[in-house]
Amino acid sequence: MIQTSIxxxxxxxxxxxxxxxxxxxxxxLTEKSGNLNLGVPGIMYLGAFSGFASAYLYExxxxxxxxxxxxxxxxxxxxxxxxxxxxxxxxLTITLRAxxxxxxxxxxxxxxxxxxxxxxxxxxxxVYTAAPAxxxxxxxxxxxxxxxxxxxxxxFSYGFLxxxxxALAIVMHWFLNKTRxxxxxxxxxxxxxxxxxxxxxxxxxxxLATVIGAGISGIGGLYYVLDxxxxxxxxxxxxxxxxxxAVALVIFxxxxxxxxxxxxxxxxxxxxxxxxxxxxxxxxxxxRTQSLYQMIPYLVTILVLIVVSMRRKRESQxxxxxxxxxxxxxx
Amino acid sequence: MENMHTSDAITLKxxxxxxxxxxxxxxxxxxxxxxxxxxxxxGENGSGKTTLMNILSGIYYPDEGQVFVGxxxxxxxxxxxxxxxxxxxxHQHFKLVDVFTAAENIVLGLKGHGKFDLKAVGEKVRAICExxxxxxxxxxxxxxxxxxxxxxxxxxxxxxxxxxxxxLDEPTAVLTPQETxxxxxxIREMKKDGKAIVIITHKLHEVLSVSDxxxxxxxxxxxxTVDTKDATEISLTEMMVGxxxxxxxxxxxxxxxxxxxxxxxxxxxxxDGIKVxxxxxxxxxxxxxxxxxxxxxxGQKELLEAIAGLKIVDAGSSIDFIEPxxxxxxxxxxxxxxxxxxxxxxxxxxxxDRLGMGLVASMGMTDNMMLKSYEQGxxxxxxxxxxxxxxxxxxxxxxxxxxxINTPVRxxxxxxxQKVLVGREIAAAPAVxxxxxxxxxxxxxxxxxxxxxxxxxxxKGVAVMYVGEDLDVLIDLCDRILVLxxxxxxxxxxxxxxxxxxxxxxxxxTSHGEESANV
Numbered sequence: 001m002i003q004t005s006i007x008x009x010x011x012x013x014x015x016x017x018x019x020x021x022x023x024x025x026x027x028x029l030t031e032k033s034g035n036l037n038l039g040v041p042g043i044m045y046l047g048a049f050s051g052f053a054s055a056y057l058y059e060x061x062x063x064x065x066x067x068x069x070x071x072x073x074x075x076x077x078x079x080x081x082x083x084x085x086x087x088x089x090x091x092l093t094i095t096l097r098a099x100x101x102x103x104x105x106x107x108x109x110x111x112x113x114x115x116x117x118x119x120x121x122x123x124x125x126x127v128y129t130a131a132p133a134x135x136x137x138x139x140x141x142x143x144x145x146x147x148x149x150x151x152x153x154x155x156f157s158y159g160f161l162x163x164x165x166x167a168l169a170i171v172m173h174w175f176l177n178k179t180r181x182x183x184x185x186x187x188x189x190x191x192x193x194x195x196x197x198x199x200x201x202x203x204x205x206x207x208l209a210t211v212i213g214a215g216i217s218g219i220g221g222l223y224y225v226l227d228x229x230x231x232x233x234x235x236x237x238x239x240x241x242x243x244x245x246a247v248a249l250v251i252f253x254x255x256x257x258x259x260x261x262x263x264x265x266x267x268x269x270x271x272x273x274x275x276x277x278x279x280x281x282x283x284x285x286x287x288r289t290q291s292l293y294q295m296i297p298y299l300v301t302i303l304v305l306i307v308v309s310m311r312r313k314r315e316s317q318x319x320x321x322x323x324x325x326x327x328x329x330x331x
Numbered sequence: 332m333e334n335m336h337t338s339d340a341i342t343l344k345x346x347x348x349x350x351x352x353x354x355x356x357x358x359x360x361x362x363x364x365x366x367x368x369x370x371x372x373x374g375e376n377g378s379g380k381t382t383l384m385n386i387l388s389g390i391y392y393p394d395e396g397q398v399f400v401g402x403x404x405x406x407x408x409x410x411x412x413x414x415x416x417x418x419x420x421x422h423q424h425f426k427l428v429d430v431f432t433a434a435e436n437i438v439l440g441l442k443g444h445g446k447f448d449l450k451a452v453g454e455k456v457r458a459i460c461e462x463x464x465x466x467x468x469x470x471x472x473x474x475x476x477x478x479x480x481x482x483x484x485x486x487x488x489x490x491x492x493x494x495x496x497x498x499l500d501e502p503t504a505v506l507t508p509q510e511t512x513x514x515x516x517x518i519r520e521m522k523k524d525g526k527a528i529v530i531i532t533h534k535l536h537e538v539l540s541v542s543d544x545x546x547x548x549x550x551x552x553x554x555x556t557v558d559t560k561d562a563t564e565i566s567l568t569e570m571m572v573g574x575x576x577x578x579x580x581x582x583x584x585x586x587x588x589x590x591x592x593x594x595x596x597x598x599x600x601x602x603d604g605i606k607v608x609x610x611x612x613x614x615x616x617x618x619x620x621x622x623x624x625x626x627x628x629x630g631q632k633e634l635l636e637a638i639a640g641l642k643i644v645d646a647g648s649s650i651d652f653i654e655p656x657x658x659x660x661x662x663x664x665x666x667x668x669x670x671x672x673x674x675x676x677x678x679x680x681x682x683x684d685r686l687g688m689g690l691v692a693s694m695g696m697t698d699n700m701m702l703k704s705y706e707q708g709x710x711x712x713x714x715x716x717x718x719x720x721x722x723x724x725x726x727x728x729x730x731x732x733x734x735x736i737n738t739p740v741r742x743x744x745x746x747x748x749q750k751v752l753v754g755r756e757i758a759a760a761p762a763v764x765x766x767x768x769x770x771x772x773x774x775x776x777x778x779x780x781x782x783x784x785x786x787x788x789x790x791k792g793v794a795v796m797y798v799g800e801d802l803d804v805l806i807d808l809c810d811r812i813l814v815l816x817x818x819x820x821x822x823x824x825x826x827x828x829x830x831x832x833x834x835x836x837x838x839x840x841t842s843h844g845e846e847s848a849n850v
Contacts, residue, residue, distance in 0.1 A: 180443045187428050187439050194426040197390070198440030199411035314430050314474050328390065 002280065003150070009276040010154045013268030015228045018162045019044075019220045021264035023246025025168055026217030028255055030086070032176060033209035034189035035093060036323040038104025040217050041243025042111020043085040045236070047218020049115035051078030052225045052233050055134035056122060067137035074134055074222060082218020085111055086211040094206050097325040112240060119233060128234030135231025138223075159227045161219070165264075168216070172257040185209055189319030192326035202326055220246060245271075248301040254308055254316040270296045338366045339402065340496050340527035341387065341418075346396035348382055356382040357393070360553040362546045364496065369518060369528045371538040371559070373571055374548035375774035376745065380531045381423070383548070384498045388420035389413035400496075410440075416496075419489025423500040423531075425481050427473045434469035437488045452491075459490050463517055478626065479510045486517065497521065498529045503537060507626060508802060508835035515541045533571075533775070535564045536803070549573055572775055580782050580807045582826075583790060588616035588810075590653050591794035592638065592763055593660065598645040599633050599818075607633045609818045615763065617655065620785060620795040622809030622826060624802065624834050630818040631798045632683060635765045638796075639680045640668045652676050655762065655792075669706075679761035681752055683768045683798075686741055689752045695737035696722040696751055703759060725754035729780070746777040753784060764788050767798040782808055802831045816840050 023040055030037045037043075054077040059065045089107050092098040122129050138159045145156040176182040187195040188205045196202050221239055225231065249267060253259035274293030283289075308316050341364040348357040356379045364370050372380045385391045387398070389410040397404050400416045407413050413420070427436050434452045453469035460467060465483045473481060482502060489497055499518075503511045518528055518541060532538060538545055538559065545562055547554040547570045554570050569575060592615040599608040608630045615621050623631055636642040638650055640663060651660035663671055671678060682688040690699045700718035707714070722736040729750040733743050740748055749769065756764065766785065770778040782804070789795050789810075799805045805812055809826040814837035821837040 178447065180438070180441070180447050183431075183435055183438070183447075184440060187431070190428045190430060191426075194428055195440065197388070197410055197420075197422065197426040199389075199409060199414060200440040314472070317430075320429065 005276055005280060007150065007153050009269065009272055011157070012272045012275070013265055014158060014162060015268070016271055017264035017266075017268035018158070018165045019224045019228055019242050020246040020249050020267060021165045021169065021260050022161075022220030022223060023217045023243060024249035024253065024260050024264070025165070025172060025257060026082075026213040026215065026220070027247060027250045028213075028253070028257055028260065029172065029216065030210045030213035031250060031255060031322055032185050032189045032319060033206045033213075034192060034319055034321045034324065034326070035089070035206060035210050036100045036104065037086070037089055037107070037210060037214065038101060038247065039085060039089055039107025039111065039214075040104075040247050041240040042108035043082045043214045043217045044221030044224070044243045044246070045111040045115040045239050046085045046221070047078040047082035047215075048221030048225045048236065048239055049119060049233075050081035051075070051218075051222035052131060052231075053077070053118070053122060055131040055226065055231075056129060056233070059131050059133050065133040067133070067140070070131075070134035070137045074138075074226060075219070078218045078222035079215040082221070083211045083215035085218070086214025087207075089214065090207045090210045093325060094203060094210070097327065100323050100325070108240070108243070115236065115239075119236065122233055128232045130233070131226065131231045134226055138226045138231070159223075161223050161227060166261055169257045169261050176257065186319070189321060192321055193328075196326075196328065206326075217243075217246065245297060248298065251308075251318075252301050252304045255318060267297045267300075270300060338368075339363045340366045340400070342399040342402075343383075344397045344399070346383065346386060346393045346398070348379075348386060348391055348393045355551050357386070358551045358553075360396070360548070362553060362556060364527050364529055365544075366495075366527045367522055367525045368544065369522055369530060369542040371542035371545045372529055372531045372548065373533065373535075373538055373545050373567060375533060375571060376772055377550070377774070378548040378571075379551040380548055381500055384420060384500060384529065384531060387413065387418055387496075387498060414492050414494070417494050418496045418498065419492060419494030420498040421482070421485040421489060421500065421502060423502075423504065425485055427481055427484065429472075429474045431473060432469065433467050433471050433473065433476075433484050433487070436473060436484060437469075437491050441492070456487060456491060459487050463490075463520055465517075478505045479507075479513075482506070482514070495525070496527045496529075498531070500531045501533075502530065503532065503534065504800070505627060507838050508831050509839060511537070534801075535567055538562075538567065539564065547571055568775065580779070580804075581786055582808065582810070583786070585616065585619040585789070585810055588618045589655065589792075590614050591617040591655070593649075593651040593653060594638070595649045595651075597634070597637060597648040597650065599630075599637060599642055599648075600645055607818050608637070611815075611820045613813055613820065613823060615794040615796055616810075617762070617792045617794045618789060619810040620789050620797055620808060620826075622805040622812040623796060623798040623815065624805055624812055625815035625838055627800065629815045629838075631815060632767060633818075634815070635680060635682070635767055635796065635798065638663065638763070638765065639678055640666050640671050652762070677759050677761040677763075679756035679759050679764045681749075681756050681764075681766040681769055683771070685745075685748050685752055690740050690748065692741035693739045695735070695739060696726065696731070696733065697736050699740060699751065700725075700755055703755060721755070721758055725751060725758065729754050729784075745772040746774060749773060749781065750777070753781060757784065757788060761788075761793055763794045763796070765796045765798075768800060769797065770804070771800070778804075802834050805829075805834070806831065814838055 023044055027037060027040050051074040055070050055074040058070060058073050085107055089103055092103045093100045142156045146152045176186060184200045185205055188200060188202050192202045224239055224242060225233060245267060249260060249263055253263045271294060273296060274290045344361050346357050346360045349355040360383060374380045382391060386393050389407045389412050392408060398407060405416060434449050434456055437456060438452050456469045465487060467480050467483055502514060506514060522528060530542060542559050544556055544558055545567060546556040549571060595612045597608055597611040598606055601607045625631055633642055637644050644664060650663045652663055653660050661674060686692040697719045700721045704718060705713055725731060726736055731747050731750045733747060740751055769781050785795050785797060797809060806826060806829050811823055812826050812829055813823045814821045814834055816838055821840045
């Protein structure tokens, strides 16, 4: 009984963590270029909606939807739509030098609006619509390995995107710390004036990091709908909360992709605490305390912020020019 | 091209660069930079020295004119083009990423060949350091470096890129005299290697000591080039300013100096637990100028702010104001600026950060005057008449150049901003006048105007405290000089007998006991 409970908790936590891991991975890439994109929730909405819509339309337009086509269609459209959100943000903040915070918040509202507006066409008055074939493709478990008792259930029974997230974190760590391009990108976020003088094209780096970063964040939204939410377009309001958690996770990891792996799962465990902890403790009055438990990831983030600012370790600080527009000192 | 010298590394012909329609930063400038030679580019702030060199480093592109490198005409459109031509610029404000190591900063922006190998970079950096006797290690983080090491890193960076034309923009602004000498040693060494070196500066004695030729700019125009051996400080100043200037500070012997401020055992512990000021004890006298010397960031700012009531001091510190008439000490510890003012004590403070702490950048002169007096009015509405008159008075007396006294002060030049601030602080008829880097960024003429204003205040019996970075000026202006090193007071010396070397030694002295014997 307890074992089943714990495994169920881990399952939920890992899936939950995967959503915000994608979200924050994209945001880490973006912030490394000095752009503080608070449009993550909106971008995840765009990714979620486009991914779902393309899969849904494909499934309804063909008799025998093919799994791999579902996956590619959904992934590509989610990435492109979210990257488009990043492009809007880049154009406004890099080219027009608009305020990053305001632009980001506006993008969040924009993404939510677009997704819910067009979502209404998909729903056609129903409570939800589903893309079952795509859902099946995304959630397909690893054969054999997933049937090992306990370990198989807890470790090998997720859709491929959960493993892709881990791989992505490792690749990003390698990219940021071990390649020339990564070094240049970090320099852009730390001190764009220095990067510029060193011959790095600051504008290009900022655009690319922000657009690709937004695309990666968008995959988080896609994962939410097509895997975590069982391929159903409904109750999408949660994407926004997840988007903010992804932003919080960026701070929690102190801008390190590798820490995002365990950080995301920890957030998942903490988020789902409300469902499993009272049961494990044998508490009965679950309904009323639920919101209190759901608050915990945010509390932890606040604590981490306090600890990070107290330790004052230079490597744990945000990129030095995060949130600032760059322009050469033209007179 | 009959006037092109065979050893010319760079020749500029008719370079013109303007920003917008009004500001012409460079106007038809032609000059040459030769191999195996140090060229000084001399001019006041705003004379276009840095703009001209930024054209060579690819930051700006000239509107008109030609650039020849090694006799061939080139177009330098980006910093990358500039590196490729072997031009390396060491910027006045270091272009370094703090959280990166030395090696990471060095390879930044370089196009890769094969594997990205920081170890190999480190080896090459070590070789360069050995060649010139530099004391940096490739693995050191920039935030752990001293100012002098950061500058060394900048030099290593351009050498690593294979530069043989080096441009140094005001390299000595932040160095002690000893560090400056070391840098000049390196420059002479590089010159022997056949490199072409350009130094941008406005310190005349440095021009005379290190360079072979001097090119002078004034207000964006090229005035001329002279051989250093034929030049004197006076002749160079005249070319630079365009008229005869007397570089004299009228330092009178203090008349009847009276103790005005007594600081004892002043300590301040910073947020990270490190003492920013450690047991400082001194008196400031009315009728004298007390200079405060030290490498920047050694506690000068904190010292002035503590006296002004802007910093919390450690227990056991005491700061007493001695009333001029009664000789009664009033403790300033734990008082806010407002409380100090209400005690009837006028402390005037010209902070380092003029447009941050000193003035409100987006407000005009009148409103900035009002900051000091707004709470005096009795009525609900603010009293604008007095501040308006004061603003007019300062504008007239100090010859502030501004379209109107209501123009936001951020639109004024650095010198004029400083005049507004100093004017306001002096108008309060202070008993103590504290200034931090009062002439930073000001041209020679304005600087001397400020020095003379301070001297006037001293003659009126004000206790003046002058935090400065130019040791020559400190020695000429101040009656006594207090030297700080890393928050500790390493000595108070007589300004009339002090030498630069003596101050320089005190500025870098660590707390080892045996060294203090020869003070």
